[in-house]
Amino acid sequence: MLDDKLRMSNMKLRFMWFLPLICSLSGFEQAPPSREYQLKAVFLFNFMQFVEWPGTVLEEQNTPITLGVLGEDPFGDILEETVSNELINGHPVVIKRFANVAEIDQCHLLFIAASEKERLPQTLDALKGRNTLTVGDLKDFAQSGGMIAFKMVQNKIKVQINLDMAREADLSISPKLLRLSQIVNTKRS
């Protein structure tokens, strides 16, 4: 009921004030996604600093951290630009792109692209027990068993974390990141 009322008032407001505006603004081009993924790449860069992998996974000081992208890569060359010449707690970063989950041998942080929507449950299952931090921006990614999800809220990028899943993978996430994130649980479907 409340919803309906709001929608009604929304409609009225729209016609009261914004009709001229809409007319004058229609027909403009859509925004390219690059800005969004530029920001998301920087978030990934930050995640690598705020997540601790178990000692066995990053034993040596010069063992590289693998940043993987699964599926159709939305970043282009932005990822390379973001992590080039950077050390994360002394570790260099290598970027790998995977077409399917079977290709993944070693990966510390895996960004699961939107193209993997249909296969998401199987993909996440396959990654279980591998100390891989999964990040994605599919709808309800964290609720479906992913660890960190990007969520657009009011034109800004917010972060949701499924803490149980991260703990299961022996990953420890810094309170600094947790404090700024929304903690969510896996939804049983």
Add this chain to the structure above:
Amino acid sequence: MKNNGYHSEHRVKDLLCLLKSHYANPVRLRIGGTILMMLYVGHFGYSQNASSSTSDLKQLTLEELMGIEVMSVSRRLEKLSESPSAIQVISDGEINRFGASNIPEALYLAGNLQVAQKNAHSWGISARGFNTELSNKLLVLMDGRTIYTPLYSGVFWDRQDYLLEDIQQIEVVSGPGGTLWGVNAVNGVINITSKEASQTQGLYLKAAAGNELQTQIAGRYGSSIGPNTHYRVYGQYSKRDAMTYPDSTDAKDGWSMAQGGFRVDSKPTDRSVVTVQGDVYRNEAGLDFGERSDVWGANLLGRWSYTFQDSSSFKIQSYYDRTVLDLPTDAWVVNGTELAPEGTFKDDLTTVDVDIQHQFELGINHIVWGVTYRHTNDRVDNSPALGLVPDDLKQDLYSIFLQDELHLLKKLSLILGTKLEHNPFTGWILEPNGRVKWKLDKDRIAWFAVSRAVRAPSRIDRHISQASPPHFVLLTGNPDFQSETVVSWESGFRSNISDVASTSISLFYNVYDDIRSTVLNPETTFPLTFKNGLEAETYGFEATIRYQPTDWWGLYGSYYLLKEDVRVSPGETDFNNALNENADPGWQVTLRSSIELPYHFSINPAFRWVDDFTINEAGVARNVDGYAEIDGQISWQATEWLQLSVAGRNLLHHHHVEYGVPGPNRVAIQRSVYGKVIVNF
């Protein structure tokens, strides 16, 4: 000799009578402090500019990253820690954490501002001194619209009752902002920006009740039209109780305010933003003689900005603002004789303003330039006790400014700018400004600046008549009153000490000339009039420190020191012995703490300690005691959509004084406690 002696004694006695009954300051208008901001250039805050590179983004904290708009058009990522001026920013989180219920209360959080509450509905707010009932050296902007009344040359702080939850941030620049910000940015600029409509989506309801803030109810609804256009509408009603006199009687200054408005932001492309916003308000405030002033106002603003391929950008903004005041004036009685009967002073002010601004890169130059045109029409109905002559005044003001930031070396920038402005009172005014920004390393910058800024004459300076003929005239404006000027030397240092601590310090030395004085008529004694007969030097510093030792605990501390030497210029006289233009504490300390507790509780105390200061009573310095007070708020985020809080202001004392000449009519500010419920869907 005897004759002379008698004459002067008599004169002094007369004057003292006048002063005691009516005339603590040359123009006592029973309304809040004010500034004239006739002249203004499209503002250009520290944070605007082209899109940012990945390496810039990598410098940001997670919190800052989450604050960036994906479809941002013209926001430059100049971090606060790299801004080459004495700027402090009160963020939206801080505005709503420490129990503020309106904008002047939130301004207590700026360590580089001096805020003194005079009664329930008026505040004196200034930076770097000169804070009086008529403080007039600060420029205040609300979303690019200058908040001012040329009538009293200042800001009616009680008329800006925005929903604090919709305020994005309050930038406070202490020091001259003359070049980019406009005339009257002599001692500082307060730039208040509201959130874009996309950030205030959904339904928001607030209800608060308490002893001083008797009622505050507010609602806002935000939604979108298509993917790129968002809007919000809001309304707020606040009713506040009166303060108290020293003998505990009621000061009769209770007031109420109703305000509503809207904002629409549309981003039809990645490169352009269109904003349309407007407000209406009505304010009723109690006056000490029992009457009530009545104000209503409305404004409408449109802004279009466009960023080009090469990251240059263009902005055009226009607004309309109207404000109508009905101010009852008391009968003017001296020693039982009525010099002027009671009446009502009315003022109807209309402002139309257009600003255009363009910025671009050219080699090592980053150039910003702009033009402003403003038309004001001020019509008054004079009361017997108070008037402005002429009663109908139309004025045109225009200006042009140019600033160039030269990136000389990777770590060294030189910023040169000037503004040329034409006002109908004094003609052309030049306000140049030079700055050096030296990036010592990733975490530290030092800056130096020399600027000249000007306060143009206000209607009070030129046109006031208190009272008007045929009644006895005490004071008239001076048609030859000129601009007040300052040359300011500044230097500052900002540093991120570590990941969890940062600090800043700004030093200043200001030389003022042609400051307003009040002089007797050499032949008839009265009426008094204004002249530019004072000069002044001030120096001091502002220091802040932020410290976030843990995720759940943050600390902020600030200190400022101010030394002022205001004196009568050689060959001049001043009826007020150079005491009337400033009433400023010599130092101020603030300390506040934000503590996040388990179960979504949060405790936020804010402490301030303000030094005593002297205030003018007809050429005699009187004292206002220093004070310490605590404001704060305890809140509980019960669910995602429900927040309950208890807030308090001035908790340490039942009442305390922040401003005013000692006597039975000095208003004391009372302790305020209120509870608040916020529902947010």
